[in-house]
Amino acid sequence: MSKDKSAKIPTPQAVRGTQDMLGDFADRFAHVVDAFERVRRLYGYKRIEVPVIEPTAVFARSLGETTDVVSKEMYSFEDRGGESITLRPEFTAGIARAYITNGWQQFAPLKVATHGPLFRYERPQKGRYRQFHQLDAEVLGSDSPLADAELLVFADQLLKELGISEGVTLTLNTLGDAASRDAWRAALVDHFEAHRSDLSEDSLARLDKNPLRILDSKDPNDRPIADSAPDIDAYLTGEAQNFFGAVTSGLDAAGVAWERNARLVRGLDYYRHTAFEFVTDRLGAQGTVLGGGRYDGLIEALGGPPTAAVGWAAGIERLAMLLDEPKADLLNVIMAVEDDLAIPAAQNIIAAFRLNGLSADMVATGSARKRYDKATKINAHVLMSLRWVDDQPVIRTQSATQNDVLMQAQKILDGLGYHNA
RNA sequence: GCGAUCAUAGCUCAGUUGGUUAGAGCGCCGGUUUGUGGUACCGGAGGUCGCGGGUUCGAGCCCCGUUGGUCGCCCCA
Numbered sequence: 001m002s003k004d005k006s007a008k009i010p011t012p013q014a015v016r017g018t019q020d021m022l023g024d025f026a027d028r029f030a031h032v033v034d035a036f037e038r039v040r041r042l043y044g045y046k047r048i049e050v051p052v053i054e055p056t057a058v059f060a061r062s063l064g065e066t067t068d069v070v071s072k073e074m075y076s077f078e079d080r081g082g083e084s085i086t087l088r089p090e091f092t093a094g095i096a097r098a099y100i101t102n103g104w105q106q107f108a109p110l111k112v113a114t115h116g117p118l119f120r121y122e123r124p125q126k127g128r129y130r131q132f133h134q135l136d137a138e139v140l141g142s143d144s145p146l147a148d149a150e151l152l153v154f155a156d157q158l159l160k161e162l163g164i165s166e167g168v169t170l171t172l173n174t175l176g177d178a179a180s181r182d183a184w185r186a187a188l189v190d191h192f193e194a195h196r197s198d199l200s201e202d203s204l205a206r207l208d209k210n211p212l213r214i215l216d217s218k219d220p221n222d223r224p225i226a227d228s229a230p231d232i233d234a235y236l237t238g239e240a241q242n243f244f245g246a247v248t249s250g251l252d253a254a255g256v257a258w259e260r261n262a263r264l265v266r267g268l269d270y271y272r273h274t275a276f277e278f279v280t281d282r283l284g285a286q287g288t289v290l291g292g293g294r295y296d297g298l299i300e301a302l303g304g305p306p307t308a309a310v311g312w313a314a315g316i317e318r319l320a321m322l323l324d325e326p327k328a329d330l331l332n333v334i335m336a337v338e339d340d341l342a343i344p345a346a347q348n349i350i351a352a353f354r355l356n357g358l359s360a361d362m363v364a365t366g367s368a369r370k371r372y373d374k375a376t377k378i379n380a381h382v383l384m385s386l387r388w389v390d391d392q393p394v395i396r397t398q399s400a401t402q403n404d405v406l407m408q409a410q411k412i413l414d415g416l417g418y419h420n421a
Numbered sequence: 422g423c424g425a426u427c428a429u430a431g432c433u434c435a436g437u438u439g440g441u442u443a444g445a446g447c448g449c450c451g452g453u454u455u456g457u458g459g460u461a462c463c464g465g466a467g468g469u470c471g472c473g474g475g476u477u478c479g480a481g482c483c484c485c486g487u488u489g490g491u492c493g494c495c496c497c498a
């Protein structure tokens with residue numbers, strides 16, 4: 001048979017920054033989501049689903065129309081009706097929109113959780129993809145520091161249950177209320193203006209666009225200036241101080257370790273009070289595993305009623321990378337069908353196993369003599385072989401240990417009238 | 422948007438200062454052996470050397486471009 005190479009169909013490539021997952025990593029991913037779903041129920045967070053696509057205005061308005069994020073880093077397109085649509089780059093804005101448009105105020109305070117894909121047009125690197133996935137938890141319609149503390153305890157328990165709290169630190173700061181924040185911001189601008197000549201080029205640009213960001217600059221020349229900048233503490237109103245104190249004492253009461261990071265900031269104006277990140281040095285340049293804070297100004301910015309809210313999100317891929325051991329599902333039974341004549345018997349048995357809740361699979365392709373060898377390479381609790389002797393299936397089962405699965409399988413076989421050789 | 426680095430079989434890789442017909446291990450398919458917790462041996466299939474140009478008598482190797490991966494900067498909702 002001759003192949004006409006000029007007629008070869010070119011294979012489309014995957015879109016840059018997207019991932020196909022199989023095996024080990026897919027198992028880790030699923031394990032993270034399973035743990036999240038389990039813990040979220042323990043804290044009484046309702047599962048919600050929100051659309052992957054939203055009108056562009058949902059994100060443009062919440063993030064500020066002119067920021068780099070909106071102008072360069074969103075997947076936006078016009079649909080056939082001429083409306084500007086954006087693939088969600090985060091959960092919070094879409095959930096806030098849903099809160100307003102569905103009248104969820106009636107349920108306030110509302111505790112919700114979700115997870116799924118997000119899209120950002122960024123240059124891919126370790127722990128950063130164009131389609132990525134997050135876990136998300138929010139409390140809408142609560143201005144109580146109890147909500148902040150609960151969300152943090154929830155996050156901490158999730159990381160502990162995933163076994164990755166070692167080497168991950170909760171860093172915490174307060175941005176105060178609107179008055180505190182404005183006063184601090186003005187003081188920072190004064191400070192940086194005074195050191196203008198020593199700042200890096202990047203930080204000079206930040207001074208105009210987003211002065212708080214100079215605080216976490218990585219440029220070694222900026223560090224002394226950033227480190228000597230005033231903390232927010234001197235500018236906090238009494239109310240803001242009390243709020244932060246209530247959050248930290250809630251953490252202490254629940255036994256959650258935390259560190260103050262007075263340099264931890266958020267660029268957007270709608271953030272108030274609590275800001276936090278669980279950080280690690282095990283993920284290269286992408287140090288944040290889980291982050292969030294209080295965004296009391298957001299729902300109003302989207303045209304809703306003034307509504308206090310707080311939440312966090314965590315990258316599933318990043319959490320999956322930190323897991324120690326792959327958590328693969330171990331198959332209960334693997335069957336080596338060593339003769340094609342035994343296939344009907346194998347189908348009969350495997351159907352019974354599955355109906356009775358035992359996971360099972362068979363090897364019945366390739367060289368008949370080598371099927372057993374193949375089956376031994378598939379990790380399973382029980383290895384079963386079917387041969388065909390004197391018009392009868394000859395069955396052997398074996399297991400590394402006498403376990404429940406073997407006994408269950410034996411019972412099912414007995415019920416079908418098959419007997420071990 | 423900027424920079425570094427990489428791209429050879431399904432996978433992991435080797436491939437000499439540019440020189441016959443591009444190799445290995447694993448995996449896959451088949452045969453022989455063994456005959457039951459991963460046997461051993463033999464054979465086979467599988468490659469536009471990411472893609473497109475260029476230099477050269479000759480390019481997997483050198484040059485330019487491009488696409489993609491990886492890592493960092495920027496950004497970080």
